[in-house]
Amino acid sequence: MSRIIWGSRIINKPSEKLEADYSISSQKARKSFFEEIGEKVLQIGKSLGRELDFLGDIAFSLGRLVTGKSFFRWDDFMLLVKRCGVDTLLLVSLISLLVGMILAFVASIQLKMFGAQIYISDIVGIAMVRVLSAVMTGIIVSGRIGASYAAELAMMQTNEEIDALKTLGVSPVEFLVVPRVLALVLMMPILTIYADFMGILGGFLISTMMFHLNPIEYLNHTQLSIKLSYLWIGLIHSFVFGVIIAVAGCLSGIECKRNAAGVGNATTSAVVNAITGLVIATAIITFICQVLGV
């Protein structure tokens, strides 16, 4: 029979030393509007730090994957790739087509005053290929895939599935995050090129059917106006957006709090962070392109 010890370590309340050591604060005072705003601003720094840490973890895990030291389930990866395409293709088609049409309408307002409606093709083509296709695809993918990444990982966090991985000695970043990031980084450029075509098609339909431009002339003009460098700029955008969306989605999911609101908050913050990241990245890439003269 085991020995019995009772009553030997009774402490009726946390000792003063412990209170001093760990500064127990069970009651949080109500904060004013400005205090809460200030707190949110201060949190930006911490949140950026966490995102950089997370990116570092992903880079480390990718290194392990490349050197064959990490566990990678190809079946899961292929499913993720398929889902990125299937779940977003219809929306990308519709939105890109409509954005191409809207651009054609807007461009025509000024151009028709000079009888230069043929340049609609230049504006639609350049805008879609350089930046708009990538941005629109990024926004759609943030809503569909980024949010679903966050919800999935948040549910896994809530159900202790991520803890189960950790106690098995498996890094959740290696097992869950890396395949998701790679799937999105692979699919974003493909979806963006597809969106380029759909956007150009939208502009083409409006220009030929409503403004009665010659279809061959329109296509020729489009071909001449789009340089290969524009295509590369669009692809760079899409690659960067893929990383941003995947990281925002996975980080929000993994950091989810285990309560009723946790999963909802994770998906919301995944989409908000991803779209904010897209806009900031677009501004930075555009600025760099301007400086480089491309």
Added chain:
Amino acid sequence: MQPVIEVQNLDLGYDDVMVMSNLNFSVNKGDIFIVMGVSGCGKSTLLKCMIGLLVPLRGKVLFNGPQAGHSQMFEKSFWDEEEQERQNMMRHFGVLYQSGALWSSLTVGENVALPLELYTKLSKQQIQEKVALKLSLVGMKGHEDSFPSEMSGGMCKRVSLARAIALDPDIIFFDEPSAGLDPINARKLDDLILELRDSLGATIVIVTHELPSIFAIGNNSVFLDAASKTMIATGDPKALLADSKDPRVIQFLTRGVKDEQKGK
């Protein structure tokens, strides 16, 4: 008897909130060790620290076990080791989580196979055989192709247990194993735990406040008290019930019945 786990001067908490302090106890080889106390007292927090998910504020968790290739026992302080060594130590643990924690995107067979794929050099055929064996041990043979979402809570727990014992661990941790189970299935799970202890020779640590389970299978325990934020008793639960003078321990172990009788 050789202790397998020794907890020394352990303080636990999250950020600036302390949950438990000054924990000292040991778990012997072959024990079914119960971590008990009222809801919210910090039982699961203690378990998290023991299985490597929560860094303690202070103190040590020592694990003893036969080192590969040596007859000598080794003694390692879990949280003082490097990450890689901690992961090596964690491979000797099996954990059954409160919710089962089966990976929802994988089938039952894949859930049990994953630890084997990661840490053994068995062929696919051998892994499948071992998965079938482990599932049959928990009464779930034939469910290899089902997904966790297609099964009841009790079935999920059984599969989770099969996964926990896939690598024949030295220590198996259970977090509220009977939670959400009806009394009959809870009893079956208790019997299964006893069977596993005897067949695998594993040491079992169970976090629970289910009195029938505590008395049915526990032979050693620690009692955590929420008010004082520390342990107030340790020993065989049946002996604690018979001999303890602490009213909090007695109140818990008798579901407050003795207090009511005194009141009458």
